[in-house]
Amino acid sequence: MHDNIFEKYPKNDRSNLIAILQDIQDEFGYLPENAISEVSEFVGIPQCSVYGVATFYNQFRLIPLGKNVIRVCRGTACHVKNSANILTALEAELEIKAGETTRDKLFTIETVACIGACSIAPVININDEYYGRITVKEIPKIIKKYKNEMKKENAFEKIEESAE
Amino acid sequence: MIELKINNINVKAEEGMTILDAAKSVGIHVPTLCHMKDLFPTGACRICVVEVEGMRGLTPSCAYPVSDGMKVQTNSPRVRQARKTIVELLVENHPDDCLICVRNKNCELQDLSEQYSLREHRFVGEKKDHAIDISSASMERDPAKCILCGRCVRTCNEIQKVGAIDFTNRGFSSNVTTPFNKGLNVSDCILCGQCILVCPTAALREKSHSKEVISALNDKNKFTVVQIAPAVRASIGEEYNLPLGTNVTGQLVTGLRRLGFKKVFDTNFAADLTIMEEGTELIGRIKNGGKLPMFTSCCPGWVKYIEQNRPQLLDHLSTCKSPHEMEGAVLKSYYAKKMGLTPADIFVVSIMPCTVKKFESDRAELMNDKMQDVDAVLTTRELVRLFKMAGIDFNDLPEDSFDNPLGESTGAAAIFGTSGGVMEAALRTAYFKLTGNELENLQLNDIRGNVGVKESTININGTDIKVAVVNGIGNVGIVLDQIESGKSEYHFIEVMACPGGCINGGGQPIHQKSEKVMKRVKVLYEIDENAKNRRSHENESVKKIYNEFFGEPNSYKAHDILHTTYVNRKELLKK
Amino acid sequence: MKSFLDIKFKDGLHTPESPKEEFIAHCTDGALTPGQENEINEFNKRLKYELHEKPIIFIGMDTSSLASGANKIKEEIIKELEIQKIDAQIVETGGIGFGTFEPFVDIKLPGKDRIIYSQISVKDIHELLKSTLIKKEIYVKKAFATYGETNEVVTNINEIPFFKEQLRIVLENCGIINPESIDEYIAAGGFKGLDKALRLMTPETVVKEVLDAGLRGRGGGGFPAAKKWELAYNQKSEIKYLICNADEGDPGAFMDRSVLESDPFKLVEGMIIAAYAMGASYGYIYCRAEYPLAIARLQKTIKQCNDYGLLGKNILNSGFNFELKIKKGAGAFVCGEETALIASIEGKRGMPKPRPPYPSISGLWAKPTVINNVETFANVSAIINRGSKWYSSIGTETSKGTKVFALSGKIENSGLVEVPMGITLGEVVFNIGGGIPDGKKFKAVQIGGPSGGCLPKSVMDTPVDYESLKTVGAMMGSGGFVVMDEDTCMVDVAKYFLTFIQNESCGKCVPCREGTKRMLEIIERLTRNYSKNGEGKDDLLRFKGVLYLERLGNVIRDTSLCGLGQSAPNPVMSGLRYFRTEYEEHIYDRNCPAGVCKELLTYKIDPELCNGCGLCSMKCGVNAILGEKKHAHYIIEDKCIKCGMCYEACRKNAISVN
Structure with a gap:
């Protein structure tokens, strides 16, 4: 295989x-x-x-990830700039804990030791996109953006399916 | 020679010696947990730390070599505080259930807790939480009690080379377990129980059959009989503070009678029977061009190993049942008939030095008329617990002898309990069968002793018969590879899963005295030397059973009752 | 001339199969190759961007810049160049290391100075290109510095406070050259050290030179680097290994990554020299898998070095062979520990082993093995090239050369700083770092990551060197330098590091696996409010824990198997040393003066400011906020779990925290 x-x-x-x-x-x-x-x-x-x-090793996973992987930097610089609150807010927004995947398999939250973008702390990284100097208030907006994208994709899939 | 000072005592030590060994040589005890003699130190537990002058932190004495002029303190306040704290940390992450624990009063963690006077819980917090694995027929795994010393992992991987368990996860979630934390029953485990012998706590233990035995003894309608393996008589005395290597056969028989067994038989009888069957099978294979080399099949751990790992070689395995299964089968056929008993009423208990025997006794292949040949297997340790419960004061028991006819045995049977013994016994009889003469030299030194693979050649009627003895399953790989590549020159190979043979089986008394194997073996060789008969074919009861019942070795009836079949477990486990 | 491989030697071209001893010398000194000198000199000028016809746009493209949008900027520049129909060359460089002002774009017109523009956003591109490339003026709005002389519009980069007190040896090329071009590296003086070592020196003299220079391991412990090489060199073994530890896992440190991404050739050159000195024929770079860009650049670097005969067989015809491979780490901080790293390369769980035997005697596959980290190797070529005398003139008595720090946290200028040893902590924080933003007060600086300590203002005149930092309770570590202000709680910081250590502990030895867990629990209890289910048992545990905290810390330090465990108590111990009153306030008063430990806070609604919008009570997960619409709300303290959601939600700033 x-x-x-x-x-x-x-x-x-x-x-x-x-x-x-x-x-x-x-x-x-x-x-x-x-x-x-x-x-x-x-x-x-x-x-x-x-x-x-x-x-x-941290890298290996024995269960599949969600479609969007949110990595919350928990480096020291981010920590002193309250990344813990960012994580809590994300967890509350998606109703999962770090390391878990949402039921609809759309989101996984992971924490990483240091993304290495300390200058723009606190940082999160969704798929390949960085969000620097982020605040708790921005979280719902960002998540919504990804949810909408997913909806669009689903819609496209549905259209394609019906076209077939 | 290196000169150093330990606790201000001048010590002479050899180059490369560890501080631990140097201290021991002058009577200074340093506690250890992860340390295993003859294996490379892992330095995991840190309980053996000592203070070495000039070193920043404390030094693990098991992993640090002595050097000239070194000054060591093994008992300074700093060392004691460190050790005590380490014990406290281990205890805080360990269940508080000593009173109801199977290793109560035989637990290294408990000992340390006592030695360092733990009197309160100082670092209370989260304890690890793992389910007990009771999936296997022979063993239980209780990871909550595991202190992660790694001795079982090293035994399983480095000594036995089975690799059923390993460290998984890390940090506080570290666990010793099987792949995907599945049951031992579907793992690569062969249930040899060597891990139990090295486990400092009760994280690994046998699955008890005591309850079944007790209820059988209480059942008036059952004819409950017992048989004892050769190795048990050489070791059980250790549990009663008798010196290592004390033969207590007589007391054992008395004790079992007092427990309420109707009859007390000797597995040695069946060992002689095994030799007759297995010897004949070997001669047949040699004469008729059968599959060679032939492997012994007495050791169920080995049988499980080959079934799991090299099913393609199963043809090489002798079809003989192991001795206690033969004894059980004979009890429920020949003996039942002779005594006018209903086989279903007979409850056969085996006292074994072994954990896999429990698994073996459950095998579907070892069943006749929907009855298992053996109904329950107790390890040496479980028997001790029964004795204690029954108020049997072992050391003061008078001696008694086995019931017959399944109690008579020769010296050849006694040495079944040690590595090389089955081979020696088989050769004595095979030689006679092939030449009509008795083998004169009854002590085959080539295949005695504690070497991994032992070999010997014996000339029988002008033919060189090459034999090998594999002492411990970890050494079997090379021999099997030779066969698979067509390079094996052997005719007959004995394999015992436990290093040293049954005498060091997973069901034996637990303590870490390194000389135990050789001392116990000595008992068996003494029984052999002092025996009236030393060759299996001289056993009168065995002769009789062939005359009265089986006809001759390997007869149709003998095959039906004394032989068995095997399973391709590799396929089975895949599903 | 397309590359230095076109240099004509008497007996043909330099190739890996027919290596020329003096290849490197010929590359930068055209005079050595009469007839081709003009060609070589011109090629060098082009590589150094001294000679060019088209304008050049340099874009910093390391991870840090990418995180602040460098990729989008590059796309926009390409688009804009097309729209404005400008012919310009785009060069991707590494990062200059000044995070606060990223992303950077440098623009150089033919015959003019290279000007650095900072904090560029996509919106700026149009204006930037228009004014610089069309109007040929400096775009003052975003101009940051110049590599040329200071003039009325921009200052020279080295006169900017952030750079002024820096001394860049390791980082000299970072952000300036294209990290993916071996020719640019050679033109910038690269491989001169290697050239010298192989042609003019023996392994013994290389060891001696580096020993004399006083180069100590930059990964933490500070063991003299060449001492290890010497030990391994003296081992009789056919096979020896050299390993570069590029598994930078320290939270808050990204020095190594920046070298890997911005000047990987410098690392590889240092490794080849070290391999020559210790007699290693095989090498590994053990790099974090989380650094994909670094790995990609390293792969290109190794390929080019192989093509140029600088790696492989008979390097520069010296008879010395060295093969270099990359091993990707899989995420385990403990693999920074030598023996654990070796286990990981062998394909095992990264668990440390007791020493002796030391890796220099018996390491990877039981062969003599030397492990140094990225920054250590990156110093080697300069030492060989410029001599131990020059190198040892920098720094203090016991600590020579420079140290790179990743300056971050509550600081004006965050980024990578390379400072000479001996500079004081205060100078780094206040001169280079520019002090604390938003008018807040300086509280502490955390040096050395999870193994280090938090140092207060009172020790800010401590010089940066291995010994001094140890005396004040921190350590050099790998180079994390996180500044904290009055809003940072030191108990919380200790909790943070212990959590990190707990997550990263390999679980092998008892003091680290169990001890740091208990330490963490003790600290966690300090940050907790009165237990809701009462019975006082919690309070008892809390005090008991505090009682034994220091003792536990000492035992963990004394008995742990590896450096990770031995230094694990440092954040707590240094906290107790310098910030005891803050701990005591947590212990006795259940109060967090910095207002960080949530459970110890009280939230109040100011009825004067509250307009009764109800947003806070909607957000409250435990229904602790009551009030009628359009009337002031109030918080029931017993119910409040101090999650802070109301505080974040309130638009009127009516909620206050104490």
Whole structure:
């Protein structure tokens, strides 16, 4: 199933484990359960060791993400500029906690240690878009924007479907 | 030679020695939790910290080598405070249920808590919350009690090389568990229980069959009998403070009778029977060009391993049931008939040094007429608990002997409990069967001792029979690879999942005395040396059972009752 | 001439297969190649943008600039150039490191000075291009500085307070050259250090030079960099590894990223020299996967170095081989610890191991391994090129050279600053940083990230060097420098760092895994109000915790396995040292003087200001606000959970917090 990824690496070489998992996640957005056992077979180590590595690093996810990923910077500079409140507001707006995905699978909130845009703290990053010097008051507007975009997309999909 | 001072005592130590070992050599005890002899230190628990002059922080003595002129304090106020705090931190994240814990009074955390006089909870806070995994037939996993010392992980991965459990997540959420936190029953675990032996707390423990045994004993309609594995008699004394390596067979029999078992039999009888069957099977394979090398099948952990990992090699496995299953099968057929009992009324309990035997006794393949050959398996440890509950003062018990006919055994059977023993016993009988002469040298030193893979060649009628003994499942990989690549020269291979054999099985008494294996083994070899008969084919009761019931080894009837089949568990687990 | 590879040697061109020893020397010194000197000199001038016919527009394109919209600006410039039909060259540079004024666009007309324009937004582009490229005037409205002489309109960049006291060695090229062009790097003097090391020096003399220079590891501990090289060099092993730790995970630090994005060749050059000194033939750059731009630029850098025969076999015909690869980290702060980083490269959980054995003796796959961080390597070429004497003349007795800090937080000028060691903290905060904005009072500066400490005004005359910072209870760390004002609560800051440590603890050793958790819980209890379900048990725990807080901190510091744990108590310990009264106010009075710890706040509605719009009671999640429409509302204190939603919602500023 992941042969396209495996062919880039030599078999039974543990040093590529993390790179292989990264490639799989790049493709699927997360690490599906069967990937763990296939990687274990390919790399030649017990499944449990693969699982142990996958759960050790922040980057790896064992469940799929939402369509829009909101990353809230929790770096020091953002913290002293009240990024905790930004996070609370986001959590309240979407009714999920950091690390969770909304039921409609549209949004996931993640926290990151430092985006590295300290000069425009506090910062959040939605997909690839940065929002700097953000205030709690702006949050609902921003979320609405993405919700509307999703609605538009859905509408397009529906139109396309009916056209077919 | 290196000279250093520990607690102002002059100590001479060898280059490369750790502070821990140097301290031990002069009678200074330093507590440890994650430390495992002969394995590279991980330095995880920090309980062994000591103060080394000139070093900024405290130094883990298990992981730091001595050097000339070093000055070490193992008992300074700073060290004591640090250790106490570490114990407190462990205790704060551990259930407060010592009173109802299976490891009460045999728990390293409890010991440390006592040693450092913990009298109050100083760092109260969140405790980790994990469900108990009771999915497997042999073992329970209680991660809430885990202190993450990593000894089980290292045993499973570095010694046994099974890799069923590992550290997962990190930080405060760290957990030792299976992939996706699923049950042990669907993991790569072979249930050998070696992890239980190294667990300092009750995070890993056997699944108890005590309740079933007690209710069978209470049931007037049941004919409850018991059998004892060879290794139990050499170790159970340790639970009663007897010196390591005390043979307590006689007291054990008395104790079991007092518990209320109608009959007390010896698994050694079935061990002799196994040799007859397995030896004959081997000769048959050699003579008729059957699949070689042939593997022993006494060890259910090994059987589970090959079923899970190399099902393509299952043809190499002897079809013989393991001794206690044979004993059970004989009890419910031959014995029942002979004594006029209804097989369904017989309740067979096995006292085993082993955890996988519990899983084995549940196997569908080990069932006859919808009856399991063995109804319950108690580990050595569980038996001790039953004795205690029944008020049996083990050390003061008079000696007694086994019931017959399933109580007679030879020296060959006794050594089944140690790595190499099955092989030695088999060769004694195979030699006789093939040559008509008795093997003179009864001590095959090549295949004794604590080496990973032992091998020997024995010339029988001009043919060199090459044998190997795999001591511990972690060493089996090479041997299996050889077979798969067609390079194996062996005829017969014994595999025992536990390092040292059953004597060091996962159901044995728990303590971390490193000399335990060799001391217990000595008991078995002594039984063998002092035995009237030392070859399985000399067992009169065994001869009799063939005359009266089976006809001859590997007969149709013997196959029906004493042999079994295996499953491709790799396929099974995938689904 | 298309690239330096076109230089003609007596025996043909320089290629990786037929390397020429003096390739680098020929690149910048045309005189060495008679017949081609004019061509080479002109090429160099073009690379340095001294000679050009079309106007050049430089756009800073590092992550920080991109976050403030550099990409959109680039698109707009391209669009605008087309509309206005102007022929100009666009050059993407790295970042200059002055975050507050980003994004930057520099414009240079042929024969004129390069002028820096700051805080450019898409709306400015039209005017900017019109006035600079068509009217050929300086666009005063956005002009920030010039690389030329100060004149009546703009000042020279080095006279601007933010840059004035900086001394840029590591960052010298950042924001000036195109980080993706090896030729530009060479023209700017790059690879001269490598050239010198390989041609004129032995590994021993390189080690000695760097030891004499006094270069210490910039990643935190401050161990002499070349000492590690020497140790590894003395190991008898066929295979040795050199690793660059580019897994910058410190919240509030982005120095390494800026080098990776803005001058990656400098890092690679330093690594090649170090590899030569220690005898390593394989190298890894272990870079955060969260730095995609840095990784992309590193990949290009390595490719170009391979093409130029500066990596690979027989580098510059010296017989020295060095192969360099990138390993992407997967997000674990603890992988900054050497042994954990090695475990991660080996494909394992990034958990530290006890030392000895030290990595220099037995590291990656049990081979001698040296690990230094980005900034350390970025100093090496300058040291070799300009000599240890020059380098050691900068700094203090024990700490030589410069240090890069990521200045951020409540500060006027935030960004990357590279200062000579020995400069005082106060000079960084007030001279370079320009002090605290909005007329607020300075409270503390947090140095060294989660391992460091918070330093108050009283120690602001402490010089920046490894030892002095340790004495006052902080540490050099990787270079986070976060300024805090009176609105910052030090208990809250300690809580923040402990939370970070707890999230990032690998979980291997007890003091870090369990101890920092308990420490965090103790601090959390300080920021909590009276327990609602009462019984007093909570209060008892609260005091008990405080009682044992320092003891716990000492044990964690004394017994943790790795640096992460050993330094984990620092934020709390330094807080207790300098801001004890603030802790005491939390403990005894349940009061947060900075007004940060939510549960300790009281919200009140001023009936004079409230117009009864009801917005606050609508937002209140626990129905703690009552009042009739168009009449003043009030807050029921017992019900209030201090979430602050009403405060944010009120349009009349009628709600006050104490």
